Amino acid sequence: MSKQFFLVIALLTPLMFLLYKLFVVGVDDPIKYIYTLTGATAITLLYATTTISIVKKIKNLVKYRRTVGLFSFFYALLHLLNFIIFDMELDLGFAISETIDKPFIYLGMIAFLILLFMAVTSLRVLFSKYFKYHKVIYIAIILVTIHFIMAQKTLSPEQMGYLFIMGIIIVFKVLQRTNLIKT
Amino acid sequence: MNYIKRKDWQLKESFVTDEKLFKNRRKFLKLGAALAVSTSAVMELAAKELTPFLSMQYKTAKEFMPSSNLHYKEDPNLNNLTPNSYKQITSYNNFYEFTSSKSGVRTLSENFKSEPWKISIDGLVEKEIEIDMDELVKKFALEERIYRFRCVEGWSMVVPWVGFELSELIKYAKPLLNAKYIRFETLYDPKQFPRQNSNLGFIDYPYVEGLRMDEAMNPLAIIAVGLYGHTLPPQNGTPIRLITPWKYGFKSIKSIVKITFTDKQPINTWNKAAPHEYGFYANVNPNVDHPRWSQKRERLLGTFFKQDTLMFNGYEKEVAHLYKNMDLRKEF
Numbered sequence: 001m002s003k004q005f006f007l008v009i010a011l012l013t014p015l016m017f018l019l020y021k022l023f024v025v026g027v028d029d030p031i032k033y034i035y036t037l038t039g040a041t042a043i044t045l046l047y048a049t050t051t052i053s054i055v056k057k058i059k060n061l062v063k064y065r066r067t068v069g070l071f072s073f074f075y076a077l078l079h080l081l082n083f084i085i086f087d088m089e090l091d092l093g094f095a096i097s098e099t100i101d102k103p104f105i106y107l108g109m110i111a112f113l114i115l116l117f118m119a120v121t122s123l124r125v126l127f128s129k130y131f132k133y134h135k136v137i138y139i140a141i142i143l144v145t146i147h148f149i150m151a152q153k154t155l156s157p158e159q160m161g162y163l164f165i166m167g168i169i170i171v172f173k174v175l176q177r178t179n180l181i182k183t
Numbered sequence: 184m185n186y187i188k189r190k191d192w193q194l195k196e197s198f199v200t201d202e203k204l205f206k207n208r209r210k211f212l213k214l215g216a217a218l219a220v221s222t223s224a225v226m227e228l229a230a231k232e233l234t235p236f237l238s239m240q241y242k243t244a245k246e247f248m249p250s251s252n253l254h255y256k257e258d259p260n261l262n263n264l265t266p267n268s269y270k271q272i273t274s275y276n277n278f279y280e281f282t283s284s285k286s287g288v289r290t291l292s293e294n295f296k297s298e299p300w301k302i303s304i305d306g307l308v309e310k311e312i313e314i315d316m317d318e319l320v321k322k323f324a325l326e327e328r329i330y331r332f333r334c335v336e337g338w339s340m341v342v343p344w345v346g347f348e349l350s351e352l353i354k355y356a357k358p359l360l361n362a363k364y365i366r367f368e369t370l371y372d373p374k375q376f377p378r379q380n381s382n383l384g385f386i387d388y389p390y391v392e393g394l395r396m397d398e399a400m401n402p403l404a405i406i407a408v409g410l411y412g413h414t415l416p417p418q419n420g421t422p423i424r425l426i427t428p429w430k431y432g433f434k435s436i437k438s439i440v441k442i443t444f445t446d447k448q449p450i451n452t453w454n455k456a457a458p459h460e461y462g463f464y465a466n467v468n469p470n471v472d473h474p475r476w477s478q479k480r481e482r483l484l485g486t487f488f489k490q491d492t493l494m495f496n497g498y499e500k501e502v503a504h505l506y507k508n509m510d511l512r513k514e515f
Contacts, residue, residue, distance in 0.1 A: 028275050028484045029338050089488065104475040150475060153336065154385040154456070156283040 007064055011071040014041040015078075031086050038079040039151070043144050045072035046115075047165055050137060054172045066122055069137075073119040076112055104150040111143040138173060141166055247273065251412030255325035255345045262497070264329050267340040269411050271484045276418040277334065278437060279386060280369065280376035288418045295375055295417035297438070302423065306443035307362035316422050320408055322355060323347035327412075328405055330428035332435075333467045333496045339481045344426050345409035350400045352442075358396075362444035366393045367425055367436045386456050392425065392436035393449030393463070395505075403428055403501050406439075429495040429502045431465045462515040466506065467496035471515050 018037045027033045049069040052061045083105075088095040099105045114136050121130035145166045149159050175181045248269040266272075276288040300316035325345050333339040353365070371389035373379040379388045398404065407426045408415060415421040420437025427434050433453050443449075453461035460474055469479045469492040480489040495502050506514075 028271050029482055030487055031482055031489075032338065086487070087489075098477055101472070102475055102477075152283065153277075153453075154279070154283060157381075 004064070004067060007067055011045070011068070014038075014075070031082065034082045034086070035079060035151075038075045038082065039144075039148060042072050042075035042079060043148060043162065045069070045075065046137070046141055046144065047169060048072075050141060050169050050173070054169065054176060070119055070122065073115045076115050079108075080112055104147060107143045107150070108147040111140045111147060114140040114143075138170065141169065248411065249413045252414060253325055253345050253409045253412055255327050255409075255412065258327040258329045258343065260329050262329070264331065264341045266329055266343045266411075267484050272340060272342055272410060273416050273418055275338075275340075275484060277336075277432065278418055278420070280378050280388065280390065281418075282378060289416075291377070292417035295421065297417065297421045300422050300440075302440055302442065304356045304442045304444075306366070306445050307359040308444050309357040309359065312356070319352075319423075323351050325408070328407075328426070328428075330403075330426060331493075331496050331498075332426075332428065332432055333481060333492065335431040335433060335461070335465070335473055335476065335478075337476045337478070337481055338484060339492075340484045343411055344405065344407040345412060346405040346407035346426065348402055349394075349404040349406050349425070350402065352406055353396075353399060356442070356444070358444040361446050363396055363446050364393050364444070364448055365396060365399045366391065366443040366445055366449035367439050368441035368443070369436055370438045370440045386452060388452075390436060390452045391449060391455075392434055392451045394425075394427065394434075395448075398427070398502075398505055401502060401505065403498055429467060429498040431467055433461070434465045464506070464511075464514055466502075466511065466515070467492060467494075468511055468515065469494060471512055 014037060018034065021027055021033065021037075022030055045068055049065055049072060052065045052068065056062055084090065084092070084095055088098070099109055118134055118137060118140075121127060121133070145162055148162060149155060152159065155163075172181070274289050275285050277283075277285060278288045278292065281288045281291040297316075301313050302316065302319060303311070303313045305311040325347055327343055327345050329341065329343045331339060332342050349365075358365075369388075369390035370376070371379060376388070394404065405426045407420075407424050408422060410419060415424065420435075420439075423439050424437045425435050425439065434451075448463060451461075451463060451465075453465075454463055467478070472478050478492055481492045482489050493499070
């Protein structure tokens, strides 16, 4: 069995856990639960994707980066489908008006479009041509973190953690780009 | 001329049951009971036999239910509301003094000590008083109120509260004529409420809420001391809390220790934290959105799909007159 195979299994764990909670344990507010679990997983995997490029000199995991990034997109897609199918009940007009109306939603949508662009251009035929644009991931990271924080009534310690990690990633990336650190 | 004005909650003459029907009621009752027994038996069988998923849900509906320890008058439930299970009501709570995780409150609040508990009544009153919780409850006859409960975050539940009308307490407190508002305060005790220590500077504690006097005198506003016939568990605001069913849940302040009558509009906690998001009135209004959450629809706990939100949470008939000259978009 290849390491890629185990990685895929590991990346599917949050989905299995979600299905277990929904269909076996039962949750009181399923729509909210799907939002939280898929959203937090997508963000965590997005952080992991960028961390790979930051630490590649210390530990080269670049060959797994595409898989992790695609799974981040996969969970973001589930998150979006939860919005359109379950939350909006396929009322596309309402979904669009809500999106335009609420910054919290359109920041998430913009981030999703960025991830969609990256997922499509990660196909081998397109990758060489579009690779240089993949830096937009940092915009997506900032947008989804703000989106996540705005989804709650107040900032919780857990979200402070997400904000902190996002800060570290951005700082390291800037240092790396400006050649202030060699990684 | 002498005439009797009908109160909002009193039914019209036309609603009175015809005498013939009333006398035949036993027939209806028997028929109804037979129907109820047969359907519930079939449902129970289906739940047990057909799917393990359903039978699990069925069992958990009764889990953790303590036996009733309060004497109260039952709600005739004229709105035909189906209350959420005891487990749902007591394991999905916003109580930020413990944590902002809704499912985390129950375990964090397990050791909350609510005895002894004193409530002080001060401000514009004939005489300031401090009263023991047990003594206070003895003064009023308890009754059940099955109310819709709507959170500003877009979820809702139906709760069989037990309590007494806030107006009874106000009459007992004897406010002065210049008292225009009533202000409530939650216990401040960082030893018991971990997040009062480290609230990250976003919410000021103690938690404060307020009502205009005419709102407070409305018969729908109650002081709850129990739910499902049992005293309130900590996560639901033991030992005493406010319930204003036509307003968003955050208005229904928990674990009250202080009630103040004042001539100035109190600054309530969420309004202070984010004035553009949370107003003083906090009336449930499907036509006025929160900047992040649409208020048109809601997720009733335990159901998957959403339902339409009703104006004033379905209590329009009883409370709309309180706001008739107000612009509800501005005074939200």
